[in-house]
Amino acid sequence: MLASGSGTLFQALADAAVGDFPAHIAALVTDRDCEAEARAQRAGIECVRVAPGSYSDRAEWNHALTSAVETYRPDLVVTAGFMRILGPEFLAAFPGKIVNSHPALLPAFPGAHAVRDALSYGVRVTGTTIHIVDEGVDTGPVLAQEAVTVGTDDSESSLHERIKAVERRLLVEVVAALVTRGVIIDGRKALIP
Numbered sequence: 446m447l448a449s450g451s452g453t454l455f456q457a458l459a460d461a462a463v464g465d466f467p468a469h470i471a472a473l474v475t476d477r478d479c480e481a482e483a484r485a486q487r488a489g490i491e492c493v494r495v496a497p498g499s500y501s502d503r504a505e506w507n508h509a510l511t512s513a514v515e516t517y518r519p520d521l522v523v524t525a526g527f528m529r530i531l532g533p534e535f536l537a538a539f540p541g542k543i544v545n546s547h548p549a550l551l552p553a554f555p556g557a558h559a560v561r562d563a564l565s566y567g568v569r570v571t572g573t574t575i576h577i578v579d580e581g582v583d584t585g586p587v588l589a590q591e592a593v594t595v596g597t598d599d600s601e602s603s604l605h606e607r608i609k610a611v612e613r614r615l616l617v618e619v620v621a622a623l624v625t626r627g628v629i630i631d632g633r634k635a636l637i638p
């Protein structure tokens with residue numbers, strides 16, 4: 446898993462990946478000092494930080510990130526609040542294997558500030574999207590979506606917390622389905638048989 450923030454989605458998967466759950470987290474890879482790293486340490490999950498500032502340019506960072514993740518030979522790469530755009534080398538290393546959780550009903554509100562943008566727009570319903578990551582930004586084939594109603598008194602924080610509660614459940618469900626049943630990608634369609 447890749448994360449940059451508080452790591453509650455990482456925590457949800459770490460908590461679920463016990464007993465006969467069909468997957469385990471090989472490692473957490475981060476791009477900055479973040480609470481997710483402390484969660485990984487407490488969970489006994491290896492954590493590696495690949496910070497852009499340690500590299501001369503974006504391509505070198507992307508290469509280092511690719512190498513770091515390849516070390517674990519993952520069947521799936523899950524980005525959960527990972528706030529960096531993955532470059533071509535990374536995408537080519539894990540074709541069709543990178544899954545992202547986004548806090549909006551794509552294609553609405555892509556990017557790094559989806560919850561803020563949805564509130565600003567005044568939508569009455571938003572939600573979350575779990576999708577395959579492609580070379581675009583939040584443009585990959587959709588695996589799952591779930592709606593979340595926007596309350597009249599919602600702040601960005603209160604709305605995002607309700608969306609995260611849905612994400613934490615949906616991401617665990619989708620990861621389990623992917624590792625047990627795979628995915629058929631046909632253009633913009635991603636079907637878990």
Ligand SMILES: Nc1nc2c(c(=O)[nH]1)N[C@@H](CN(C=O)c1ccc(C(=O)N[C@@H](CCC(=O)O)C(=O)O)cc1)CN2
Pocket residue numbers: 524527528529530531532545546547548555556557578579580581582583584585
């Ligand atoms: N190639 C892709 N990489 C990533 C995707 C994707 O769809 N394609 N999804 C993101 C996660 N994400 C939304 O879900 C997202 C994260 C960050 C950004 C963004 O604009 N980041 C800026 C820097 C932000 C910062 O420094 O905090 C940037 O990278 O220039 C957009 C969308 C994971 N990667």
Ligand SMILES: NCC(=O)N[C@@H]1O[C@H](COP(=O)([O-])[O-])[C@@H](O)[C@H]1O
Pocket residue numbers: 448449450451452453454455525526527528546547548556557558559608609612
């Ligand atoms: N565009 C990327 C993006 O906004 N991702 C969002 O970051 C949060 C991470 O929560 P967490 O740090 O508590 O797991 C999640 O809501 C995820 O959808």
